[in-house]
Amino acid sequence: MSSSENDEISSKRNNNSDLNRLEKQSVNSSDEIHKEIYKKLKWYENPVLQTSNSNQAKTTTYSSFYSSLYTGLLIVAFLPIILIAFVLFLLLWILPGLGWFYERYAEARDRKKYYPPIDEMKPWGPDNKLIHVVHLRAPESKLPPIVYVSGMGLSMYFVKPLLLKFVEYMDEPVEIISFDPLGYGASEPPNDWNTENAESQRLLLRQVIAKSTLRKPFILFGASAGGLLAHLYCLTYPEDVAGIILTDPTPSTIFEQGSPIGKVLNRACIQCGIMARAASWGLLRPLSFLLHHFSTGDVGDIFRYSHPPLT
Structure with a gap:
């Protein structure tokens, strides 16, 4: 090359x-x-980055202070709303839930303590519903049997001891029968409360008397609201009745428009409906202590125990 x-x-x-x-x-x-160019843009967008360390610290402190102040004001503003929501949550979910479990526990406990003997529960109601029947038999009796129809406020848990004492005081043996209607005492509730009326009660009384093979004629003994049912039965089946005894019976005018006793009974039924709803939510037993001591009027009287009168 x-x-x-x-x-x-x-x-x-x-x-x-x-x-x-x-x-x-x-x-x-x-x-x-x-x-x-990037430095200039960065300086333009955030001047703090181009300041001294002391200015940066002051700016950061002010920013933290205002941020904390803003957060505190938000908490103060929303704290009542949060507390109200928490209380509503307790009332609507937690307390009813605890009450529901306590209601189930107390119901099982009371069934063991107060539930009647199994031979007193008869499938004599509509659709073979179980009803509590107390039948004190006396085959050797020569007296007419007695059909006791109790009123509102006394179930067979209270009536049975009174009937036993009544038989004990009699000079001669006497046959007595009584029962709790559907939804009362230990008897099962009906399928539909709207179908319960005086006519359905009369038919149930007729069914119990027929199933128990009670001798006829018998004596009808009605107390309070049971007196109205006994009177209705006597008017419908006079051949079955040898006599009728009424103790403080509910008058037949109760069904008339504007009847004072009808208003009282309607108010009592409304209160019973409220209590039944509260019991289904598990609130009745937890609140019964407060209602017993602090409630006044008819509601308070329901929760203040009183011994049933002796007949």
Whole structure:
């Protein structure tokens, strides 16, 4: 290879190296320009970054203070709403839930303590519903049997001891029968409360008398609201009744428009419906202590125990 060719190659290499150097310088200068522009933009967007450390600390402190103050004001503003929501949550979910479990436990406990003997539960109601029947038999009795129809407020749990004491005081043996209607005492509730009326009660009384094979004629003994049912039965089936005894009977005018006793009975039925609803929610037993001691009027009287009168 001639010397001229070598010189030409060397010249080209030098030119290439110069070009590369120039390109690198151009790139470096371009990067520096971009960095300067970025710094300016960053300074424009956030001046705090271009301030001294003391100013940055002060600005950060003020920002934290205002942020904490804003958060505190929000908490103070929403605290009553949060408390109200919490109380509503307790009232609507937790307390009824605990009451429901306590109601189930207390019901099972009371069934063991107060549930009548199994032979007193008879499938004599509509659709073979179980009803609590107390039948004190006296095959050797020569007296007419007695059908005792109790009123509101006394289930067979209270009536049975009174009937036993009544038989004990009699000079001669006497047969007595009594029962709790559907939804009362230990008897099962009806399928539909809207179907319960004086007519359904009369039919149930007729069914119990027929199933018990009671001798006829018998004496009807009605107390309070049971007196109205006994009177209705006597008017419907006079051939079955040898006599009728009424103790403080509910008058037949109760069904007349504007009857004072009808208003009292309607109010009592409304209160019983409220208590039944409260019991289904598990609230009746937990609240019964407060109602017993602090409630007044008819509601308080329901929860204040009083011994049933002796007949």
